[in-house]
Amino acid sequence: MSPEAAQAVAADPREFRRALGLYATGVAVVTTMAPGGERVGLTINSFASVSLDPPLILWSLAKTSPRLGLFSAASHFAVNILSRDQEALCLRFSRPGEDRFAGLDTEAGAGGVPLVPGSLAQMECAREQVVDGGDHLILIGRVLRHRRTEGAEALVFCNGAFTGVPTRRN
Incomplete structure (x- = not known):
């Protein structure tokens, strides 16, 4: 491919997004508490480890x-990694306009953040840093507590579709 053609492809946001969609990602719901005590959560697939020491x-x-304002100002948040059987929950937390926590019996994590029941893993975090990242903010959290469950499949999103990946170790 010529440099001109490569530059034209790179400049097309729709094609760039389609290319990124081929990278399989896990799916999680991140939660926090609003200043008035309202539970806040949304679906993400842009989650990664940064450091083991300290755990970030x-x-x-x-x-x-x-x-954006609620999460960038929050002192704490939790990342709840979803299992394959939580696809409906993933979709619920990705849609606007409904009470995302309706019918969920959450428990309070670090800083009072709600923890999503049935998650494969949970990372309870204190906000460490917020970094500008183009059209996104990158939120870095220091993991204060974490828990995990084995045996269920992890929910994965790739090329516009959900699938599952076994979490069992051989």
Whole structure:
């Protein structure tokens, strides 16, 4: 491919997004508490480990998100990694306009953040840093507590579709 053709492809946001969609990602719901005590959560697939010592993770949030101010100012948040049987929960937390926590019996994590029941893993974090990342903010959290469950499949998203990946170790 010529440099001109490569540059034209790179400049097309739709094609760039389609290319990124071929990278399989896990799916999680990140949660926090609003200053008035309201539970806040949304679906993410932009989650990664940063460091083991100290234990740091990151996730990113579009600057156009209506929850941007709540998450960027929150002192704590939790990342709840979803299992394959939580696809409906994933979709619920990705849609606007409904009470995302309706019918969920959450428990309070570090800083009072709600923890999503049935998650494969949970990372309870204190906000460490917020970094500008183009059209997103990158939120880095220091993991204060974590827990995990084995045996169920992890929920994965790739090329516009959900699937599962076994979490069992051989």
